[in-house]
Amino acid sequence: MKYTFAGLLMGVAVMITSATVYADKIPYEIEYDYLNGNVKVSVSAEETKTNLSLVILKKGKTEADCSIAQGAIKNFNDTFMYVGQTGTVSNGKYLFDVDYSGVETGNCVAYLNADGKEKTILENFVIVDPNDYRDAIGYVNTAATQDDNTFLTTLSTHKLALGFDSLLEGTVDMNTAMIRFKSYIAQNQLSETETKKNIKLYKTFVLMEAINTHKIETLDNYINDLYADELVISDYKAKAKSETISKYIISKISPQLTTLDSINSELKKALLFTHIKYADGYGEVVTALTNFGSVAGISGNINANACIGLVGKDYFDTQALLSDYTSLQVVPTTPGNNTSSGGTSRVPASSSGFVKPSQVSPVQSIKTVFSDIEGVDWAYEAIAALNDKNIISGRGENRFAPNDAITREEFSKIVVCALGLQNKPVSKNRFDDAEDGAWYVNYINIAVEHGICNGMGENIFGVGRNITRQDMTVMLYNALISQGKNLGRAELNFEDVGNISDYARNAIESMHAEGIINGISETQIDPLGTATRAQAAKMVWDMMNKLQ
Numbered sequence: 001m002k003y004t005f006a007g008l009l010m011g012v013a014v015m016i017t018s019a020t021v022y023a024d025k026i027p028y029e030i031e032y033d034y035l036n037g038n039v040k041v042s043v044s045a046e047e048t049k050t051n052l053s054l055v056i057l058k059k060g061k062t063e064a065d066c067s068i069a070q071g072a073i074k075n076f077n078d079t080f081m082y083v084g085q086t087g088t089v090s091n092g093k094y095l096f097d098v099d100y101s102g103v104e105t106g107n108c109v110a111y112l113n114a115d116g117k118e119k120t121i122l123e124n125f126v127i128v129d130p131n132d133y134r135d136a137i138g139y140v141n142t143a144a145t146q147d148d149n150t151f152l153t154t155l156s157t158h159k160l161a162l163g164f165d166s167l168l169e170g171t172v173d174m175n176t177a178m179i180r181f182k183s184y185i186a187q188n189q190l191s192e193t194e195t196k197k198n199i200k201l202y203k204t205f206v207l208m209e210a211i212n213t214h215k216i217e218t219l220d221n222y223i224n225d226l227y228a229d230e231l232v233i234s235d236y237k238a239k240a241k242s243e244t245i246s247k248y249i250i251s252k253i254s255p256q257l258t259t260l261d262s263i264n265s266e267l268k269k270a271l272l273f274t275h276i277k278y279a280d281g282y283g284e285v286v287t288a289l290t291n292f293g294s295v296a297g298i299s300g301n302i303n304a305n306a307c308i309g310l311v312g313k314d315y316f317d318t319q320a321l322l323s324d325y326t327s328l329q330v331v332p333t334t335p336g337n338n339t340s341s342g343g344t345s346r347v348p349a350s351s352s353g354f355v356k357p358s359q360v361s362p363v364q365s366i367k368t369v370f371s372d373i374e375g376v377d378w379a380y381e382a383i384a385a386l387n388d389k390n391i392i393s394g395r396g397e398n399r400f401a402p403n404d405a406i407t408r409e410e411f412s413k414i415v416v417c418a419l420g421l422q423n424k425p426v427s428k429n430r431f432d433d434a435e436d437g438a439w440y441v442n443y444i445n446i447a448v449e450h451g452i453c454n455g456m457g458e459n460i461f462g463v464g465r466n467i468t469r470q471d472m473t474v475m476l477y478n479a480l481i482s483q484g485k486n487l488g489r490a491e492l493n494f495e496d497v498g499n500i501s502d503y504a505r506n507a508i509e510s511m512h513a514e515g516i517i518n519g520i521s522e523t524q525i526d527p528l529g530t531a532t533r534a535q536a537a538k539m540v541w542d543m544m545n546k547l548q
Contacts, residue, residue, distance in 0.1 A: 026052070026112045026120040029224070032163050032195045034133035037103075041096040041122065043112065046465065051087040053113045054096045055080065059106035059127070081108060081127070105132045105161050124165040136161035137192050144185035151182045162190075163199050166206040166225075168215065177209035180258055200227035201260075208257035211250065218246035227260065231291060232267045239274060241529055242496060249274050252316075268292040273315045280520040282307040283534055286375030287403050289325075296321045303329045304377055312521065370400035379534040382541035391417045392537055402534035405466040409440035411536055412447045415479050418540050421446050431461040438463075452478045470504040470527035472536060473517045476543045477507035483547055488513040494525040501527070516542045 031040045041054055057065070058081045065079045081103065084096050110125040136158035143154035155178060159165070181202065190198050203225040210216050219226070223236050240246040252270035257263045272295060275288030285307040289298050296318035309328035315321045373383055383400060386392040392414055394400045416422050426445045434441050444461050447453045453475045456462040480487060489506075490513035500508055504527060511517040512525075516539055519525045 025118045026114055028112060028120065028122065030122065030125070032126075032128070032199065034128040034161075034163060034195045035130055035192050037100050037130050039098050039100070039127070041098070041110075041112070042093045043114075045089045045092050045094060050115045050117075051085060052094050052096075053085045054082070054098075055111055055113070056082040056098070056125070056127075057109040059104055059108055062109060100127060103127050103129060105129045107160075123167070126160060126163050126165070128161050128163060132161040133195075134192055137190050137198075141185060141189045144182050144189075148179050148182065152178055155181075159202075162202070163195065164202040166203045167221070168206050168210045171215045172206060172209040172213060174206070174209075177205045180208070181205040184260065197227065200225055204228070204260065204263065208263055211253055211263075212255045212257055214255065216250070218243070218250055220246050226263075228264050228267060232264060232271065235271050235291065236267070238530070239271065239278075241526060242499075242524065244495070244524070245274060245278055248277065265295055269295045269318060272296065273321075276310050276321075277312065277314050278521050278524065279311045280526070280529070280532075280535070281376075281378060282311045283376040283378070283403060283532075285310050290375075296325070298322060298325055302375065304375055305329060307375070370394050371398040373400050373402050373534070376402040376534040379538045382537040383534065385541060386414070386418075386537055389417075391540070392533075400533065402537075403532050405530045406533050406536045408453075408462045408465050408467045408471070409434075409444050411467045411472060411475065411531070412453060413440060413443040414536060414540055415452055415475055415543075416443045416446050416450075418544055419450075419452075419479055419483065421450055424450070430459060431455055431463070432459045433463045434461055447475070451482050466530045467536075468527065469517070469525075469529045469531050469535075470500060470508060472531045472539065473511050473527075474504050474507040476516060476539055477511050480543060480546060485546060487511075492525065494519055495523045496525060496527070499527050500525070514542075514546060516546075 026043055029042050031042075033039070043052060057063075057079060061079050081100070082098055084098070086094055086096065088094070105128045106126070108125050108127050110122040112120045112122070139154050139158050140151075140162065143151040152175060155164075184201065184205070190201075203222070204227040207216075207219075207222050207226060216222070218240070219236065220240060223233060223240075226233065236249070240249060249270045252273045253263075253266045257266060269292070272288050272292040275284055275292075279285050279288075282304065286302045286304060289302045289307065293299060293302065298321075303325070306325045306328035310321075310324060313324070370383065370387075373380060376383075379402060383392065383402070387394070387400075395404070413422075422443070424446050426442050427449065429436055429441055429445055430448065431444065434444060440463070444453075444463075448455070453471075456465075477487070487510040489509045492500075492509060492512060508517060508525070508527065517525075520529065
């Protein structure tokens with residue numbers, strides 16, 4: 001749906017002047033298309049489940065211009081550029097698709113409102129007239145082929161019409177950053193049709209200078225603005241779940257960034273080192289080397305034995321990693337007594353919960369039913385056994401997808417089938433987000449009726465959401481309790497125990513004592529991290545063994 005500027009002005013003054021204390025801000029993304037006079041503002045439906053409103057004031061107007069004296073009449077057409085509301089979700093997002101015309105280029109005040117959320121100002125919101133934008137693109141491209149001073153002056157004059165802005169501008173040497181940007185544009189002219197890319201390029205060159213001069217401690221606030229490989233961006237978001245890991249990642253980036261190739265390469269190296277240091281089992285190391293190993297000269301089929309030996313190591317250069325990887329490609333002759341499980345291994349209750357490489361035993365010979373599980377040796381037995389019992393299945397073409405995330409309803413089915421409850425009657429479907437007749441409806445309702453899990457409040461199960469490590473643990477804990485199993489308790493000696501939700505604390509302590517859930521490292525248990533299919537299989541299999 002595209003919104004126009006025909007105002008939805010009824011009740012606007014109430015939205016603007018509301019003094020309600022909200023829980024938190026609304027996460028949003030903005031995509032500009034200045035060539036066609038369009039801007040899209042989107043909000044993830046997972047983060048905000050309510051009606052939203054977007055307000056854009058005209059250039060030069062502030063919230064003070066929106067107030068109305070009691071009994072007065074005011075024409076808001078001079079104040080508001082746009083007001084819109086939506087409660088419709090498309091592709092997992094709420095979207096405001098705003099076409100504008102005849103609007104003067106400039107900074108505008110814009111903000112989002114939603115029940116239960118803090119009114120959220122859209123930072124550095126700029127509306128650009130398409131004619132100004134086309135002119136600016138031409139001027140800057142031409143100036144990039146001239147001397148540095150000409151380029152810097154031209155860019156400064158036209159940066160607003162290009163939507164160029166960065167929160168880091170006041171902290172770095174902008175001349176140095178922009179002269180590097182000039183070198184890029186001289187070889188790769190800015191395109192009129194790629195507003196989003198142009199803005200990201202600008203912000204990336206500013207960000208590189210901030211990294212070079214140690215002006216930021218993490219990339220968390222800037223990762224969405226970075227022009228880099230999509231795999232790099234998504235991998236960072238998935239891995240940087242704590243301040244410790246975020247700081248570790250940036251510490252592994254060389255402060256000598258000058259080109260886009262250099263920041264892409266350095267980020268791949270930093271992510272590779274981070275996956276090794278904070279690996280949730282050596283299966284994660286296999287995946288990291290598959291994705292980013294080329295920066296260390298590692299390619300082709302990844303050796304699982306070598307990955308076992310790499311887990312937990314702290315690397316500072318790729319040559320050391322390559323040397324270790326090469327030397328570790330030998331099967332140990334003196335194995336220990338425990339079995340690696342990618343973060344869900346069986347270890348003594350008194351241990352830290354982290355399985356060292358020296359503790360890993362040779363993989364048992366098990367018939368391989370899937371073609372993609374060589375990197376998760378620790379889960380072979382569980383995957384094969386559960387598949388044989390029709391408790392878990394692959395994802396087509398002999399693929400198990402061991403490192404994929406697993407959803408709440410998928411895990412519920414596995415647990416219900418593991419307990420042999422799949423044919424139990426269901427009294428009703430109690431969840432509004434579970435469509436009647438969907439494959440998962442009976443499983444999630446059986447799980448609830450047998451005390452294995454609950455929803456996420458207000459008749460919502462959380463269908464389609466990836467299950468967290470703590471929620472997976474709670475469900476398995478409840479499953480064991482429902483079968484009359486007495487469980488012990490173990491002290492949790494992890495730095496991030498404060499991240500464990502109150503409802504999950506007892507379950508994690510008990511399941512840690514039973515060796516079913518352990519840390520992703522010696523110091524982190526990562527309760528809010530997303531569980532993988534291989535981890536789910538191993539933990540369910542361990543639970544079933546407890547019931548024998």
